[in-house]
Amino acid sequence: REDGSVSAGGMRELVPWMGRLGTAFDVDGLFVEVHDDPDASKCDAATQWPLSRFSALLDTIGVPRKSASHEQQERSGAAWLPPPAWQAGRVSKACTAVEQQLGEALALQLEGATQLRPAIDSLCADLLERRQSGAVYCSAVGKSQASAMHLSALLKSVGLRAHFLDATNAMHGDLGAVKPGDLLIVFSKSGETSELLQLVPAAQAARCRVVGVVCEGGNGGRLRGVCDSIITTPFERELGRHIPQLPTNSVLSHIVFSNLVASTLSERMAESGSFTIAEYGASHPSGSIGKQLTTVSQAMEKDVPQITFLSDGTLSIQDVALTMAAARVGLAVAYESVDGPLLGVVTDTVLRDISTNGRTVMRKSDIRDDFVITEDGQRLLLDYVGNASFVLFRQQQRVVGVVELERTSLNGRQ
The missing domain is CATH 3.40.50.10490 (Glucose-6-phosphate isomerase like protein; domain 1)
Structure with a gap:
């Protein structure tokens, strides 16, 4: 054409090739004249594309087929709107x-x-x-x-x-x-x-x-x-x-x-x-940061009862349960004797398991010994997660606080 544009110019066979050329250059859209009987069309008969071959034309050009509604539009001769995916390349x-x-x-x-x-x-x-x-x-x-x-x-x-x-x-x-x-x-x-x-x-x-x-x-x-x-x-x-x-x-x-x-x-x-990071944590008591920066002294159970085994190495679970109930905590710290070494921690879960098995006394082997000891109450609990189940806070050789990591919000964090 004189204005520089290009058209099929009455050559219907060129429509698929021009369509493919358009999609290759990411054009915004294609205008195609379609007729159910192109040769009988009263306008632009030579450039009309047969309606019966319109679906095949779309496949040749590379325009996605969307739904049955478009099939209905094609059969009825209604205007066909390109789907959003048409613009995918440009976007x-x-x-x-x-x-x-x-x-x-x-x-x-x-x-x-x-x-x-x-x-x-x-x-x-x-x-x-x-x-x-x-x-x-x-x-x-x-x-x-x-x-x-x-x-x-x-x-x-x-x-x-x-x-x-x-x-x-x-x-x-x-x-x-x-x-x-x-x-x-x-x-x-x-x-x-x-x-x-x-x-x-x-x-x-x-x-x-x-x-x-x-x-x-x-x-x-x-x-x-x-x-x-x-x-x-x-x-x-x-x-x-x-x-x-x-x-x-x-x-x-x-x-x-x-x-x-x-x-x-x-x-x-x-x-x-x-x-310090402990001071930072003190100003972030809530949210994910607060959980990560909780210190031992902030999370520990205080006034945890101390229990001591008898000389025969046993202890009544009823006595232990009453001791824990009086202190209103669900755990106790166990020692081998009055002046003996620390053995570990007894929890209400341990007592329940012993009772379920029909036993009335607790042995040293029942004590939970997966603990760590610290004398720094400002240490972060996060430092111990994955290394132990309990953190024992000790002062003057006696445990004065216990953190059960399994019951904190940090459980499972590494």
């Missing part, structure tokens, strides 16, 4: 492109982590000072708020007095919470966020140190000129092409930076002994 290619861009962004963050190390170390020094006295505030506007909230939440977890500060509300009274010596960290992609440009001088007037975190690619904007220090995180472009302004990789850059700051800070605190 797959789009996803592949996005995934490739995301991979490039993550690689950029990894590469930039080394360059950020001096800035992160300096910021961690500021944060450690505020752990002794003062507070930390994180602020941002728009999608960058996610980064500010994320960092403030991480800092709280490691014992800092950290808070998210809404930039707008700060200028309407919330700035009153900021005291001399506090630290304010502001996040901005461009460094031109107007609300932050108002907040920073106001916070500095309250004798608060301000650190700005901006994305690479610009010069830090006007924030560079007003903040006490500026940190630039790795960034090239946002993810995707349809809306290139959608904040994706810029937020990712700040989130990765926040993670690096929090992990570096926790390492510094661990090295100095100023914050």
Whole structure:
């Protein structure tokens, strides 16, 4: 054709080949004229495809057959709509492109982590000072708020007095919470966020140190000129092409930076002994983290009764049951004699098994000896899972607490 397009031009035999050519180039759709008697058609008879051969045409072109309803549409001559799978190739290619861009962004963050190390170390020094006295505030506007909230939440977890500060509300009274010596960290992609440009001088007037975190690619904007220090995180472009302004990789850059700051800070605190994993667990009593960071002293049964075997090496199960019932616990610690060695643990399950077998006395061989002993109540239960069934907490050579691991939420965790 004169306009550059191509058609079968009255050659019905070329329809299958043009269809296959279209699917090879991932076209959005194919328009095919179909007639139950093409030669009798009053319009475009030479290009009409026989309805009786339409199914075979779809198979030749490679269009998936979906359901009986489509068969009915074909027989009735109704319009046939390609199924969603028709676009699978195009969608797959789009996803592949996005995934490739995301991979490039993550690689950029990894590469930039080394360059950020001096800035992160300096910021961690500021944060450690505020752990002794003062507070930390994180602020941002728009999608960058996610980064500010994320960092403030991480800092709280490691014992800092950290808070998210809404930039707008700060200028309407919330700035009153900021005291001399506090630290304010502001996040901005461009460094031109107007609300932050108002907040920073106001916070500095309250004798608060301000650190700005901006994305690479610009010069830090006007924030560079007003903040006490500026940190630039790795960034090239946002993810995707349809809306290139959608904040994706810029937020990712700040989130990765926040993670690096929090992990570096926790390492510094661990090295100095100023914050232990037990303290971290104490501030996370619930959820999966709370279960994993439960200490021996937190989980142990206290005032566990002590039982001693008779000289003949036996003990009445009735006496043991009454002793356990009086203490209102389901276990007891067994010793060979009054001043003898520790044998292990007796549980209500052991007593039940003995009674079921028709016995009235317990022997030393009935004692559960799959236990470990610790004198450190701050040890995590997770350290013992898989190595023993009981953890015995000992002080001054006597067991003062017992944890039955099989009955904790950590049972089965490795």
